[in-house]
Amino acid sequence: MSQQFSAQEQCDTTVIHEDVIASARSNMPPEETLYDLAELFKVFGDTTRVRILCALFESEMCVCDISALLNMSQSSISHQLRVLKTAKLVRYRREGKVVYYSLDDAHIKHIFDQGLAHVTE
Amino acid sequence: MSQQFSAQEQCDTTVIHEDVIASARSNMPPEETLYDLAELFKVFGDTTRVRILCALFESEMCVCDISALLNMSQSSISHQLRVLKTAKLVRYRREGKVVYYSLDDAHIKHIFDQGLAHVTE
DNA sequence: TCAATATATGAATATATGTTCATATATAAT
DNA sequence: ATTATATATGAACATATATTCATATATTGA
Numbered sequence: 001m002s003q004q005f006s007a008q009e010q011c012d013t014t015v016i017h018e019d020v021i022a023s024a025r026s027n028m029p030p031e032e033t034l035y036d037l038a039e040l041f042k043v044f045g046d047t048t049r050v051r052i053l054c055a056l057f058e059s060e061m062c063v064c065d066i067s068a069l070l071n072m073s074q075s076s077i078s079h080q081l082r083v084l085k086t087a088k089l090v091r092y093r094r095e096g097k098v099v100y101y102s103l104d105d106a107h108i109k110h111i112f113d114q115g116l117a118h119v120t121e
Numbered sequence: 122m123s124q125q126f127s128a129q130e131q132c133d134t135t136v137i138h139e140d141v142i143a144s145a146r147s148n149m150p151p152e153e154t155l156y157d158l159a160e161l162f163k164v165f166g167d168t169t170r171v172r173i174l175c176a177l178f179e180s181e182m183c184v185c186d187i188s189a190l191l192n193m194s195q196s197s198i199s200h201q202l203r204v205l206k207t208a209k210l211v212r213y214r215r216e217g218k219v220v221y222y223s224l225d226d227a228h229i230k231h232i233f234d235q236g237l238a239h240v241t242e
Numbered sequence: 243t244c245a246a247t248a249t250a251t252g253a254a255t256a257t258a259t260g261t262t263c264a265t266a267t268a269t270a271a272t
Numbered sequence: 273a274t275t276a277t278a279t280a281t282g283a284a285c286a287t288a289t290a291t292t293c294a295t296a297t298a299t300t301g302a
Contacts, residue, residue, distance in 0.1 A: 024179040038168040045163030060146040107239040118228040
């Protein structure tokens with residue numbers, strides 16, 4: 001009721017299907033969840049990071065390996081690995097001077113493959 | 122061979138694992154596919170668009186419905202629907218003055234749910 | 243301790259993108 | 273025809289973000 005009111009406040013035009021709106025509203029996940037979800041997909045939404053993830057499907061790799069593989073500067077790879085690390089998509093282990101990165105989550109490949117299925121029709 | 126050479130041109134430090142790089146290189150999808158994949162995820166990587174998709178899981182909705190549901194301006198919803206339309210994630214049908222949007226692809230929910238599984242642990 | 247190497251990171255820059263505002267288009271009703 | 277309404281869209285603005293450059297940190301070996 002109060003929600004319908006706030007809806008009318010925002011949408012200056014006539015709300016056409018109150019029932020549809022109410023039903024959708026009650027079935028939506030919490031705002032915070034949807035925010036987190038968008039943030040997750042945002043991490044996947046960059047060519048460099050997609051390529052990094054794709055490389056790590058094969059095996060763990062050090063920063064220099066990835067840098068060489070993707071023909072990109074060590075710095076930019078390192079920056080992007082930080083993004084992936086923050087999103088808990090990759091983890092790392094240090095071995096002397098070398099830092100090895102690998103995938104951190106089982107869902108990653110599933111998300112990736114579903115996207116691939118859409119893209120390759 | 123020539124690829125290793127170009128790799129060394131880019132990566133000024135020592136390439137540590139030639140075999141790992143070669144193996145990963147041969148197993149990566151084409152660049153264009155990875156680009157398209159990143160573009161797809163980029164579409165998912167925005168709170169407004171995620172909310173729109175989530176709303177459409179319930180049922181088709183007109184622009185004004187979505188606008189009211191999400192408490193956002195008609196214009197911004199319309200702009201975002203165009204992005205979703207361009208990405209072939211939603212389709213629409215016109216009925217008089219009203220345009221109804223609905224989901225266009227079966228993969229969408231799978232991608233969405235996999236992401237949700239990651240986010241909600 | 244000093245030099246070399248692998249990686250990380252802050253600042254700067256360029257580019258991309260989401261929302262707003264104003265307005266255009268399309269359809270229906272009078 | 274004119275008006276009202278639902279939606280679309282171009283331009284402007286603000287913000288986010290990817291890469292580069294310079295440099296810092298961490299580790300190893302001499």
